[in-house]
Amino acid sequence: MKASQFFVSTLKEAPADAEVVSHKLMMRAGMIKRLGAGIYNYMPMGLRVIRKVEAIIREEMVRAGAVELLMPVVQPAELWQETGRFDKMGPELMRVKDRHGRDFIIQPTSEEVMTDIARQELRSYKQLPKNFFHIQTKFRDERRPRFGIMRGREFTMKDAYSFDRDVATATVSYQNMYAAYQRIFERFGLQFRAVAADTGAIGGEASHEFQVIADTGEDAIVYCPSSEYAANIELAEALPLLAERAAASQALSKTATPGKSTCEDVAALLGLPLTQTVKSIVLAADELNEQGEVVKTTVWLLLLRGDHEMNEVKVGKLPGLKAGFRFATVSEIEAHFGSKPGYLGPIQLLKPVKVVADRTVALMSDFVCGANEADFHYTGANWGRDLPEPDLVADIRNVVAGDPSPDGQGVLAIQRGIEVGHVFLLGTKYSADMKATYLDENGKPQLMVMGCYGIGVTRILGAAIEQNHDDRGIIWPESIAPFRVVVCPIGMDRSEEVKAAAHKLHEDLLALGVDVLLDDRGERPGAMFADWELVGVPHRVVISDRGLKEGLVEYQGRRDAEARKLSLAEVLDLLTPKTA
Incomplete structure (x- = not known):
């Protein structure tokens, strides 16, 4: 394939609406053109990769x-x-x-x-x-x-x-x-x-x-x-992070935490590790009749350690929540807890709720939780003594790096x-x-x-592209690159020797089954090299008068820091597809 017969359309800058790296580079490399929101034309360079x-x-x-x-x-x-x-x-x-x-x-x-x-x-x-x-x-x-x-x-x-x-x-x-x-x-x-x-x-x-x-x-x-x-x-x-529940060693104490509505802020105020706190998440499950009207709503209280996050997929598999759930409204929360969000906890509720404790929380003792009163939290809270055992203990959190692997073979990353x-x-x-x-x-x-x-x-x-790029452009794996090799002749319009050598190398590579492009557009070397680094062609061969006089060409792989001089025979051997 010759570049003059193909369609090469590169840009120096990505359009303003391009966000991630792959979007920017595909637009700049002329692989896609936006037609509408989320709809693109795949241009010839991009279509070659798709094929x-x-x-x-x-x-x-x-x-x-x-x-x-x-x-x-x-x-x-x-x-x-x-x-x-x-x-x-x-x-x-x-x-x-x-x-x-x-x-x-x-x-x-x-x-x-x-x-x-x-x-x-x-x-x-x-x-x-x-x-x-x-x-x-x-x-x-x-x-x-x-x-x-x-x-x-x-x-x-x-x-x-x-x-x-x-x-x-x-x-x-x-x-x-x-x-x-x-x-x-x-x-x-x-x-x-x-x-x-x-x-x-x-x-x-x-x-x-x-x-x-x-x-x-x-x-x-x-x-x-x-x-x-x-x-x-x-x-x-997510396996439990405690082997067993320790005996209570602190008395339950209602502690002032003015303006501190997050576990992080409460832990900092009290000088305690975040892992000693318990966060409350309130959900609601609606039961509908055949007309789609709500006939019953059950409120659920999910308890997680202060440094952990709820996993909605796991929660959606709990008995009673498989049919769907939503986050409770402020009015529903106030009716059951008597407090606004930020100070909620499982002790002294106004109305019954379904309490689900994460596996780790179920084994905690002397923990900190909301007191269901603005600007107050309980310290020294313990299961059995200060609040009933949870209705359900389940894995409801996202794992974090360093957690034990479920297969017992190490820790997670x-x-x-x-x-x-x-x-x-x-x-x-x-x-x-x-x-x-x-x-x-x-x-x-x-x-x-x-x-x-x-x-x-x-x-x-x-x-x-997200995995393979640098500040110059795309770095395609060979198997899916739009072209595997680009031949870049310098001054072929002025040198019959360069022109002949470039065409011969192009024909020789085609005969070997190599997917090669000859850049015969007559671009300046800098612009020519920049285009193919942007497009991400894995192999580049530069032919010049000076090199030919020495019997050499310049070869550079897309990931290589520098070019190296090789004979044409060495280049052909390097680029010949190897059979397994």
Whole structure:
């Protein structure tokens, strides 16, 4: 490929609305152009990267036994109504009507359509297991699209769906896809972790996220450096930090804490460690009738150590809160505690509440908590003596670095990551709703057990850049770079020798199967080099009159600090694809 025949459109400065590094660099490198909020044109340079990502995914999916098809972007609402997601999914689901007034959706995912295909086509146990995948445009109407393609509204995704006879064989399919994802991300050349995750809105019985490691990532990844344990912070188990509850050694005392409404401020005022304080979080769970009216509200008091934070996913799995919860209103809090927020605690309540203590709090003694009176806290509070034992003891907090690992193999560490892939063992969640059955050996209908597996194709680009960049621009891994090599001739319009050598090297590399670009635009060396450092091409070869007289060219890898002089034969050998 010659640059004069391609489309190169770089910018010195990123547009003002570009936020994160990947957004800025993709805009500057001419890979994307904004069309609307969260909607981008993928320009030729960016599309080359997308196609390389897709090729790796497609090869590994086929290698794993998956069969490719293509499902439409626009889907009938009837299928989504069968599973209830047409109403449950919320405003992120784009709903449209056709000219006849019939409801359709712009697909954010394809569980319903794929299950519909399976229930029509997979009738016998002899046809199972089966795994279908496609690479297709998705649309989610994000409330606040941001970070360029990292959280856009329209994006490209690979999603796959497996169908099995039972949980045992579905688990094999799940493990097969997990292994395929490992190979895919290894081939991308990215540093990543596969972490246990919550099944979330998709539902199901097991789930793993594939996270690209990046300091700018939105997700917190919990792992044990001395073992294989890894989980999303939403799922990571927080063990109790005390072995047992110590005997009370202090008397309960109501202590003035004027204007000190946070655990941090109270601890500082009293000269106590923050770990001796207990924070109160008040939730409410509403029970609705068939008309959607609130018929009963239960108030819950969650107790966490002062330095810990509530994990909403864990809380949402507690008995009584699985149907949903909200933070209690000020009026509800005052009715049950007789105080405004900031001074709340579990002692001497006005009305009964459900008390849930985190595992660590349940083992604390002589702790500090709110006195349910403005400007006062209790010190020396103890379970059993000063307040009843909690209604429920549960893991309701986020882990923190240094916590013991749940596998007993060390302590936990936390790093940031960008979720780019997710595998789910769905079970019969969708097959039951849509009556997707097969006939077993005895001719009896059985529900198919499903798995689903997604990779954010376009999000890979943003994640790769967030992980791999410097002050000059993008540093692409070789496998997904728009071009692997760029040949930069200096003064080729003035030197027939340079022009001939550049064209020959370009042709020789093409003949070897190297994805190479010849920059024949006639740019000055500084501008030419800056463009390709910004774009992030892994290898650069500079040809000049001076070098040719010495029988040498200059080679520099994108991560190299300096160029080195090599013969043309050495360059060809260096850049020739190596077979395994």
